[in-house]
Amino acid sequence: MRVMAQIAMVMNLDKCIGCHTCSVTCKQAWTNRQGMEYVWFNNVETRPGQGYPRRYEDQEKWRGGWELNKRGALKLKAGGRFHKLLGIFSNPKLPEIKDYYEPWTYDYKNLTDAPLGDDFPVARPVSQIDGKPMKIEWSSNWDDNLAGAPAYGDLDPMVERTRQQAAEKVKFEFEQTFMFYLPRICEHCLNPSCVASCPSGAMYKRAEDGIVLVDQDQCRGWRMCVTGCPYKKVYFNHRTGKAEKCTMCYPRVEVGLPTVCSETCVGRLRYLGVILYDADKVTAAASTPNEQGLYEAQLGVFLDPDDPAVQRAAEEAGISYDWMEAARRSPVRALISKYKVALPLHPEYRTMPMVWYIPPLSPVVDALTETGHDGEDADNLFGAIDTLRIPLEYLAEVFTAGDTAPVRASLEKLAAMRAHMRAINLGEDPDPRVTEAVGMKPDEIEEMYRLLAIAKYEDRYVIPTAAVGDARRLEESALPDGCSLEYEGGPGMGGDGPFGQDSGQRKLLPVVSVENFHGLRRRQTSDDPTDAEEV
Amino acid sequence: MTTLLWGVLPYVAVVLLVAGLVWRYRYDKFGWTTRSSQVYESKLLNIASPAFHYGILFVLAGHIVGLFIPMSWTDKAGISEHTYHVFSLYGGTAAGVLTVAGIVLLVYRRRTRAPVFRATTANDKLMYLVLLGAMALGMIAKLTHASGDGYNYRESIAPWARSLFTLQPDIDRMHGVPVLYQVHAVIGMALIAFVPYSRLVHMFSAPVQYLFRPYVVYRSRDPRQLGPRPERRGWEKTGS
Numbered sequence: 147m148r149v150m151a152q153i154a155m156v157m158n159l160d161k162c163i164g165c166h167t168c169s170v171t172c173k174q175a176w177t178n179r180q181g182m183e184y185v186w187f188n189n190v191e192t193r194p195g196q197g198y199p200r201r202y203e204d205q206e207k208w209r210g211g212w213e214l215n216k217r218g219a220l221k222l223k224a225g226g227r228f229h230k231l232l233g234i235f236s237n238p239k240l241p242e243i244k245d246y247y248e249p250w251t252y253d254y255k256n257l258t259d260a261p262l263g264d265d266f267p268v269a270r271p272v273s274q275i276d277g278k279p280m281k282i283e284w285s286s287n288w289d290d291n292l293a294g295a296p297a298y299g300d301l302d303p304m305v306e307r308t309r310q311q312a313a314e315k316v317k318f319e320f321e322q323t324f325m326f327y328l329p330r331i332c333e334h335c336l337n338p339s340c341v342a343s344c345p346s347g348a349m350y351k352r353a354e355d356g357i358v359l360v361d362q363d364q365c366r367g368w369r370m371c372v373t374g375c376p377y378k379k380v381y382f383n384h385r386t387g388k389a390e391k392c393t394m395c396y397p398r399v400e401v402g403l404p405t406v407c408s409e410t411c412v413g414r415l416r417y418l419g420v421i422l423y424d425a426d427k428v429t430a431a432a433s434t435p436n437e438q439g440l441y442e443a444q445l446g447v448f449l450d451p452d453d454p455a456v457q458r459a460a461e462e463a464g465i466s467y468d469w470m471e472a473a474r475r476s477p478v479r480a481l482i483s484k485y486k487v488a489l490p491l492h493p494e495y496r497t498m499p500m501v502w503y504i505p506p507l508s509p510v511v512d513a514l515t516e517t518g519h520d521g522e523d524a525d526n527l528f529g530a531i532d533t534l535r536i537p538l539e540y541l542a543e544v545f546t547a548g549d550t551a552p553v554r555a556s557l558e559k560l561a562a563m564r565a566h567m568r569a570i571n572l573g574e575d576p577d578p579r580v581t582e583a584v585g586m587k588p589d590e591i592e593e594m595y596r597l598l599a600i601a602k603y604e605d606r607y608v609i610p611t612a613a614v615g616d617a618r619r620l621e622e623s624a625l626p627d628g629c630s631l632e633y634e635g636g637p638g639m640g641g642d643g644p645f646g647q648d649s650g651q652r653k654l655l656p657v658v659s660v661e662n663f664h665g666l667r668r669r670q671t672s673d674d675p676t677d678a679e680e681v
Numbered sequence: 682m683t684t685l686l687w688g689v690l691p692y693v694a695v696v697l698l699v700a701g702l703v704w705r706y707r708y709d710k711f712g713w714t715t716r717s718s719q720v721y722e723s724k725l726l727n728i729a730s731p732a733f734h735y736g737i738l739f740v741l742a743g744h745i746v747g748l749f750i751p752m753s754w755t756d757k758a759g760i761s762e763h764t765y766h767v768f769s770l771y772g773g774t775a776a777g778v779l780t781v782a783g784i785v786l787l788v789y790r791r792r793t794r795a796p797v798f799r800a801t802t803a804n805d806k807l808m809y810l811v812l813l814g815a816m817a818l819g820m821i822a823k824l825t826h827a828s829g830d831g832y833n834y835r836e837s838i839a840p841w842a843r844s845l846f847t848l849q850p851d852i853d854r855m856h857g858v859p860v861l862y863q864v865h866a867v868i869g870m871a872l873i874a875f876v877p878y879s880r881l882v883h884m885f886s887a888p889v890q891y892l893f894r895p896y897v898v899y900r901s902r903d904p905r906q907l908g909p910r911p912e913r914r915g916w917e918k919t920g921s
Binding site: 222227228231233234235236237242243273276277338341342344345346347349352354362367369382384385386387 | 731795902
């Protein structure tokens with residue numbers, strides 16, 4: 147047993163209202179730079195929909211992730227090592243910027259500078275890629291809220307697969323439509339195919355917390371990682387010629403703060419926590435022959451931090467006490483392994499993703515309510531989950547490689563929770579058969595309800611710090627041993643390197659002032675002036 | 682002049698190459714990349730780039746054989762001058778045509794595809810000029826001396842090139858070498874000197890190690906910067 151710790155995330159899709167706050171704050175924090183205009187480390191897709199980049203789930207086209215070879219061993223779907231090196235001079239499976247969308251700005255200057263004339267001056271859209279006026283034909287979230295679904299909806303690769311499986315038509319007529327939002331970040335997989343694809347060895351998984359990163363000094367721009375990632379969450383910075391990806395906001399996570407997307411999530415639907423897993427079992431689990439067995443196989447890789455054998459092995463592996471404590475309190479582990487309501491995104495890619503999702507019950511409830519039935523009555527709901535086959539099968543294509551059983555089990559638990567809690571709120575006696583039907587005890591259901599419905603900041607984000615002793619100093623400087631005045635332009639700054647800005651071995655990283663919810667509130671509401679000046 | 686061209690310039694080129702690589706590695710690791718423009722346009726690139734790169738690898742191999750395998754070796758192996766010439770003429774021309782076709786298509790793409798052109802720097806333009814110049818002159822030199830057994834550079838240029846390694850350059854060998862070959866050699870040396878200062882530097886990061894490393898790479902944070910404090914003496918954990 148080789149115990150490793152992973153910072154994982156669970157998102158409760160029932161609560162996602164598709165407001166894109168996470169995307170915007172992430173963009174402001176990480177990708178508001180030239181060369182990254184088209185990049186969203188976090189994006190929110192309306193499903194059914196093509197996603198971002200368009201039809202990224204069509205792995206027959208993009209060749210992301212792993213597959214099994216004839217001997218049943220894992221192999222990169224885009225080709226093995228020799229194949230990669232022989233084809234290194236171009237990458238035919240690389241999405242172009244237009245597969246994401248061509249970023250643009252507007253010619254605002256024309257509004258003030260246009261010569262006097264009969265017509266009102268307009269600000270024409272100008273491409274940020276070639277600097278020329280362009281016609282806007284696609285963008286991120288072009289198909290938000292099923293916009294254009296009658297025309298584009300059929301292009302969703304998962305709709306295509308659902309149709310093959312169900313031999314039934316997913317209708318995109320307005321009254322029969324169901325939809326939900328799917329926020330996506332990098333999955334920080336246990337078996338990352340992007341890392342395996344990188345010829346330079348610049349991509350790596352951090353041993354301490356499992357965060358997958360790109361070493362910007364080692365990346366040589368071969369672009370294999372972009373193809374390798376089946377979720378298309380590694381991006382090519384077209385200015386620097388290097389790959390960049392979601393960093394799980396590691397500078398924040400290291401000091402115990404949630405990621406920017408989690409911190410700013412309006413619906414409070416994100417959970418962050420530690421999961422322990424057995425690194426020796428990952429390859430075997432990812433090689434499970436049956437795609438539909440991959441979900442169970444991945445559950446089998448996770449370790450129980452309450453198990454004394456695991457505790458001992460973890461101690462030997464150098465996992466510190468506060469990490470073990472965090473693993474025990476982990477909301478993510480509870481939702482994934484204990485209640486089993488969270489499911490992985492596309493386990494069939496065999497990358498063992500670590501951002502999991504609680505499937506949305508709301509489309510079912512809404513559909514039921516629209517037909518005039520009581521949408522929260524347990525019997526109605528249980529029946530509806532099965533009869534509304536299209537959502538169930540569609541969700542199964544997204545979360546469990548087409549196996550409807552885990553999705554149904556998860557939705558039934560959520561339905562039971564609704565019925566049970568409604569009875570309590572209305573002062574009725576909860577029907578014990580409802581909770582029994584999903585194999586849970588009433589107090590377990592209530593515990594799950596607390597985690598899903600009223601969990602506070604500290605309950606949703608249980609993040610151990612990289613170094614407790616250093617946490618305070620880390621907040622102001624990424625390198626704690628440096629002088630605190632050595633920030634850019636500061637009095638202690640040694641000046642630029644011998645060959646201009648950013649040359650020489652970079653000793654300094656820009657100072658990042660870390661803001662958090664509690665810090666802000668304390669400063670804004672405190673009567674004590676010293677509190678108000680902090681940070 | 683002869684001393685300058687054939688006795689000094691080669692060493693200047695090598696010094697610039699080595700010093701440039703060291704400098705680039707130390708001070709500009711971040712800029713050390715292929716600077717791919719494939720995300721802008723990939724249809725033409727998928728044809729042109731492999732054609733150019735495979736072509737230039739064959740050309741490189743041809744140059745190594747031509748310059749560094751002494752004529753006496755091939756004579757001993759029983760390969761006549763005529764056979765060698767025909768082989769190098771047709772092989773070299775095929776590789777050259779493939780390379781030139783590739784680079785011409787790449788330059789065409791760079792000029793006509795607006796996003797790619799916008800991402801082209803002055804350094805890139807100079808690089809294309811030197812590279813195309815070296816290639817074109819090499820082809821012209823070879824083809825204008827193609828008749829009969831052609832020009833036998835293995836009795837003049839090749840021994841000179843080998844003598845450079847002994848630090849006693851045999852400058853006299855370069856007397857009487859056709860002008861076209863001389864110009865090609867000078868531009869070639871300029872190209873070698875230019876490599877570390879242009880995007881061509883990516884040739885030195887050919888990822889051969891990819892064949893030998895495990896698929897998934899793990900790294901730890903630098904313990905001096907972050908992470909739990911190192912264990913104190915006398916407090917080491919059990920079992921380790």
